[in-house]
Amino acid sequence: MKVVLKDLVKGFKSADAFAVNRINLEIDQGELAVLLGPSGCGKTTTLRMIAGLEQPDSGRIYIAERDITDLAPKDRRVAMVFQNFSMYPTMNVYDNIAFPLHAIKMDRKEIDRTVREVARLVNIDQLLERSLRQVSGGEAQRVALARAMVRRPEVFLMDEPLSNLDAKLRVQLRTEIKRLHQDTGTTFIFVTHDQEEAMTLGDKIIVMNRGDIQQVGTPHEVFFTPRNAFVANFVGTPSMNMLPGSLRVEETGRIFVALPGFELELPRRFAAGLRRMSSHHVIWGIRPEAIRLVSAPGGNCVPGLVELVEALGSRDLMFVRAHDQLFGVIVDALDSVAAGETCLLHFDGAHMHLFDAASELSLLLDE
Amino acid sequence: MAVPVRERALAYAILIAMAVLVLIPVLAGSLTAFKPQIIWISSPPVWFFQPTLENFEFVLITRQNWLHLRNSLIISIGSVLIALALGVPAAYGFARFRFRGSRGLMQWLISLRMIPPIVVGLPFYAMFLFLERSTGLGLRDTHFGLILTYQTFLLPLVIWMMRGYFVELPAAMEESAMVEGYTRIGALRRVVLPVVWPGIVATALLNFIFAWNEFFLALILAGNNTSTLPMAAGTYVVRARVEWGNLFAVNLIIMMPVIVLTIFLRQQLVKGLTFGILE
Ligand SMILES: Nc1ncnc2c1ncn2[C@@H]1O[C@H](COP(=O)(O)OP(=O)(O)OP(=O)(O)O)[C@@H](O)[C@H]1O
Ligand SMILES: [Mg+2]
Numbered sequence: 168m169k170v171v172l173k174d175l176v177k178g179f180k181s182a183d184a185f186a187v188n189r190i191n192l193e194i195d196q197g198e199l200a201v202l203l204g205p206s207g208c209g210k211t212t213t214l215r216m217i218a219g220l221e222q223p224d225s226g227r228i229y230i231a232e233r234d235i236t237d238l239a240p241k242d243r244r245v246a247m248v249f250q251n252f253s254m255y256p257t258m259n260v261y262d263n264i265a266f267p268l269h270a271i272k273m274d275r276k277e278i279d280r281t282v283r284e285v286a287r288l289v290n291i292d293q294l295l296e297r298s299l300r301q302v303s304g305g306e307a308q309r310v311a312l313a314r315a316m317v318r319r320p321e322v323f324l325m326d327e328p329l330s331n332l333d334a335k336l337r338v339q340l341r342t343e344i345k346r347l348h349q350d351t352g353t354t355f356i357f358v359t360h361d362q363e364e365a366m367t368l369g370d371k372i373i374v375m376n377r378g379d380i381q382q383v384g385t386p387h388e389v390f391f392t393p394r395n396a397f398v399a400n401f402v403g404t405p406s407m408n409m410l411p412g413s414l415r416v417e418e419t420g421r422i423f424v425a426l427p428g429f430e431l432e433l434p435r436r437f438a439a440g441l442r443r444m445s446s447h448h449v450i451w452g453i454r455p456e457a458i459r460l461v462s463a464p465g466g467n468c469v470p471g472l473v474e475l476v477e478a479l480g481s482r483d484l485m486f487v488r489a490h491d492q493l494f495g496v497i498v499d500a501l502d503s504v505a506a507g508e509t510c511l512l513h514f515d516g517a518h519m520h521l522f523d524a525a526s527e528l529s530l531l532l533d534e
Numbered sequence: 535m536a537v538p539v540r541e542r543a544l545a546y547a548i549l550i551a552m553a554v555l556v557l558i559p560v561l562a563g564s565l566t567a568f569k570p571q572i573i574w575i576s577s578p579p580v581w582f583f584q585p586t587l588e589n590f591e592f593v594l595i596t597r598q599n600w601l602h603l604r605n606s607l608i609i610s611i612g613s614v615l616i617a618l619a620l621g622v623p624a625a626y627g628f629a630r631f632r633f634r635g636s637r638g639l640m641q642w643l644i645s646l647r648m649i650p651p652i653v654v655g656l657p658f659y660a661m662f663l664f665l666e667r668s669t670g671l672g673l674r675d676t677h678f679g680l681i682l683t684y685q686t687f688l689l690p691l692v693i694w695m696m697r698g699y700f701v702e703l704p705a706a707m708e709e710s711a712m713v714e715g716y717t718r719i720g721a722l723r724r725v726v727l728p729v730v731w732p733g734i735v736a737t738a739l740l741n742f743i744f745a746w747n748e749f750f751l752a753l754i755l756a757g758n759n760t761s762t763l764p765m766a767a768g769t770y771v772v773r774a775r776v777e778w779g780n781l782f783a784v785n786l787i788i789m790m791p792v793i794v795l796t797i798f799l800r801q802q803l804v805k806g807l808t809f810g811i812l813e
Contacts, residue, residue, distance in 0.1 A: 220709050240712040247713045252706035257728040266724075270715030318715065 168231035168321040168354055170194040170217065175226035177212055186212040188378035189226070194371065196231075199348045199355040203365040204375035205401065210358040211250075213375075214324050217356065218247045230322055241270070246315035247324040251331065253311035254299050260286075261295040263310050267318045285313045288350070289343065305336040312347070323348075323355045329364065341368060362402050366390070374398050396450050396527040399520055405484060405495045409452040411524065414441065424451050424521070428490030431467050434516035440530025448524035455484065455495040457518030460502060460510050467514045473504050487512060560789075567782035574778040589783040593766070599784060602766040606788075608677050609752075609762060610745040613684040614738050620685075621692030622734065626722065628693065629700035640697075643690040651687075655754040658683050662755070675757030683751050688741045695740070699733035699806075700726070735799050736806025743792055763788050 170193070177187040187209040194200040202210040215221040217228060219240035228236045235243050246267075254263050261282060268278045286292040289309045294302060302310065308328055315323060325344070329337045345368055348355050359365050365372050366386045374381040374389055374397075382394040393399035399407050412424040414433075422433040422441065431451075461468060471489030478484075483503040485496045489512055496512065504510045521530040537545075566574060568585035593599045628640055662673045673679035703726060711721035727734070749764040756762060763784060770781040796803065 218709075218713050220712070239717070240709075241715045241717065243713075245713060247710065249704075249706040249710060252704045252710060255707065255711075255725050255729075257725075266711070267714035269724075270720075314714065 169196050169229075170200075170322055170354060170356065171229040172213070172217070173227045173229070175213070175216060175228065176224045177209075177216060177221060178224055185378045187216070187223075190375075190378075190380050192373060192380060192383065194354060194356060197352050197354055198370050199345070199357065199368060200371045200373060201365040201369035202356065202358045202373050202375060203362055203369075203402075204360060204381075206360055208375045209378040210360070210375055211326055214247070214326050214356065214358050217243075217322070218245055218324055219243050220247075244318075244321040245324055246318065246320035246322075248308075248311045248315050248326065248328040250327040253307040254302075256299045259296060259298045260291065260302065260310050264295075264313045264317055267314060271318070281317055282313075285317045288316070288347070289313045305332050305340065308332065308340065309343075312344070316347070316351070319351075320353065323351075323353050325355065325357045327358055327360070330359070330361070337364070344368065362404065366402075372402075374401065376401070392529070392531060393520065394529055394532065396452070396522040396529075399452050399522070399529075403454060405455050405497070407452045407454050407520070408458070408494050409450055410492060412449050412451040414444070414447040414449055416441070424449060426451060426490075427492060429469055431514055431519075432516065433519065433521070437521055437530050440521070440532065444523055444530070445525060449530070450522040450524055450527065452520040452522070453514055453518055455497040457515060458494060458496045459513040459515065460496070460498055460504065461513040462511065464511060465513070467516065469512045469514070470509060471512050472509050473506050476503060476506050485510075563782045564786050566778050567786045569779055571779055589779040590787075593770075593780050593783050593787075597766075597769075597780075599763070599766045599787075602761055602763045603787060605677065605756075605760050606746060606763040609680050609684070609760070610742055612677060612681045613688055613745040614741045616681060617685060617688035617692045617741055618734065618738060621689050621737075622696050624689075625693045625696030626700050626726075628697045630705060640693075643693055646686060646690045647694070649686075651748075651750040654683070654686050655751045658751070659754050674755065675759050677760055680752060680755055680760055680762075683755055684745050684748065687744060687748075691741055691744070692737055695737045696730070696733060699730040703729060732802040732805035734806075735802040739795055739799060739803060742795070746788070746792065 172190055172192040175187055175190050176185060178185040190213065202213060204210055212221060216223050219235070219238060223236065227234055230243065230245070255266065258266065264282045264285060265278050268281060273281070283292060286295055289312050291306060291309045291313060294306060299307070311328065329340055332340065341364060357368055369386055371383065372386055372389050373383050376397050382389055382398045389398055389402050393402060396409065400409060410426045412426045415423045415425060417423070420438070422435070422437055423430050424433055469489045471487040471494065473485050473487050474493070475486040476483050478500065479497070481500055482497055483500045485498060485503060487494045487496050487510060494512065522528060523530065567589055569580070569583055570586050570588065573580045573583060628636060662679060665671045665673060673682065707729070708718065708721035708726050711725045712718060716724060747764060752762045752765055756765065767781060767784040767788065770777040770784065
């Protein structure tokens with residue numbers, strides 16, 4: 168079902184800043200939306216307000232056009248998977264999954280059929296008789312998924328359900344959640360601070376920071392056209408190379424950015440954004456993947472010294488010092504340059520990002 | 535965790551020595567309870583004799599201590615049930631919610647545990663007397679009056695112990711149940727209480743022992759209708775003469791429920807008292 172958050176505000180007495188600061192958000196029916204942001208940015212608080220476990224100071228929450236702001240959690244037809252908690256310790260796997268069904272007084276036969284069906288969906292049908300002590304962390308989290316699904320909720324809320332699992336299991340369960348989402352067609356809201364998880368899972372990514380929504384967009388959009396410097400820096404690993412700079416426009420219309428120690432020419436697509444600037448101070452950025460190694464010097468080329476190389480598998484992450492600045496550069500492992508050697512970096516204007524130093528907003532916003 | 539054999543042997547040796555030290559007086563006393571009157575205080579003590587139940591018969595029937603036994607049971611069980619009924623929900627509230635003055639209130643409750651009974655006993659007596667004179671509400675020498683008085687000590691103990699158990703549990707446990715279709719009360723009943731059940735058993739037992747053994751408040755507030763077993767035991771120590779056999783017979787009756795309950799609830803008790811420590 169469609170989820171709408173309207174002017175949602177939540178503060179805690181003990182904290183001086185608002186945990187969630189007037190956010191507005193629409194998540195469409197059947198969408199898998201990911202709330203992404205650093206620790207303490209208000210993701211869990213937002214999710215808990217949707218679940219009804221936290222009451223907003225002001226603002227409204229709608230699910231399928233129904234105002235649920237004042238409903239008890241049990242009446243909201245949502246399900247939630249928690250980060251650190253997955254099973255009721257006094258019940259076995261079967262009873263855990265059946266537990267939500269007892270609340271709606273379903274008859275035994277129907278419960279049994281539903282439990283077995285859902286267990287099969289998350290591949291734990293052979294564990295049904297086990298107790299809490301006999302299941303692994305990953306299996307326990309599957310039980311939590313099954314229990315959440317068993318009542319066919321209208322909205323599925325997940326608060327970092329994979330963060331306590333080891334890397335391999337995390338990737339495996341991530342795929343299963345994606346499949347579950349496709350099979351059920353339910354609206355999912357998934358919270359994570361792991362941007363790789365967000366990228367691979369989300370239809371829509373909502374980047375949050377300090378209780379505010381920074382950007383809403385597809386994984387592609389938040390990666391390639393970050394709305395502001397925070398999103399640019401937070402999304403992508405290793406993160407974007409960013410430097411402070413100042414702009415210089417020649418009479419001919421050519422635009423340059425002066426960075427510490429060197430100057431680069433900018434493409435004309437920044438011209439429109441330039442007119443909105445109040446000063447010439449900017450934050451310039453380029454992703455490690457967008458920097459090229461070239462053999463012959465030319466425009467926007469800078470010589471550098473390779474300080475360190477980290478193998479990422481088929482690709483290498485090189486740390487290159489150029490004009491006293493350290494750049495992360497990702498290249499094909501075959502093209503890698505060894506530490507201690509020099510190389511020539513080329514910054515392609517098409518991949519550059521510019522942000523107003525005062526507002527931190529991207530100069531490429533079309534508004 | 536594997537403990538080396540020598541260390542384990544040492545640990546057992548110490549435990550056995552301590553047990554013997556504690557048990558000898560208890561055993562010697564208990565033995566006396568089964569001795570006929572002529573050998574109660576024979577010196578040297580007689581170890582082998584034909585055991586008799588005449589002391590028990592004397593105290594329970596002739597001296598009508600079965601009435602005291604009944605009073606003790608009513609007052610102890612009543613006190614524990616009321617303390618649990620009020621204290622468990624209160625403990626949950628203290629564990630889960632912050633409200634104005636919640637910390638101060640908790641500290642005050644804990645400090646109540648340290649008050650000597652005499653500080654409470656006399657004011658209660660005065661209060662009961664005043665109530666009786668002004669409203670005709672008689673609480674002196676009633677079971678309920680003593681049960682009420684005991685709450686001063688039992689309620690803080692229940693709240694303090696149970697709060698510890700609730701704090702240990704992740705709030706997500708009942709929150710999860712609340713999202714899954716239950717009210718908070720429903721979640722508490724279906725999910726939280728089964729988990730803290732060993733804790734409730736341990737709490738109940740410790741509180742029962744307190745109420746069961748309590749002597750001082752009963753001395754002040756109980757009368758002919760409500761006098762308890764520990765008070766009955768007192769009647770066998772008269773000036774220069776102690777009726778040893780009768781005294782130990784009553785003592786054994788006093789110890790019995792505690793021993794039986796502890797043995798029956800052994801597993802729950804260990805679980806409850808080591809909650810969260812052993813896994
Ligand atoms: N119960 C609470 N009492 C006081 N402050 C709280 C409470 N819950 C959250 N906060 C504060 O609100 C802010 C947002 O917290 P929230 O748990 O929503 O962050 P989060 O984005 O989920 O972080 P994480 O990734 O670490 O889980 C934080 O600054 C946090 O300290
Ligand atoms: Mg969180």
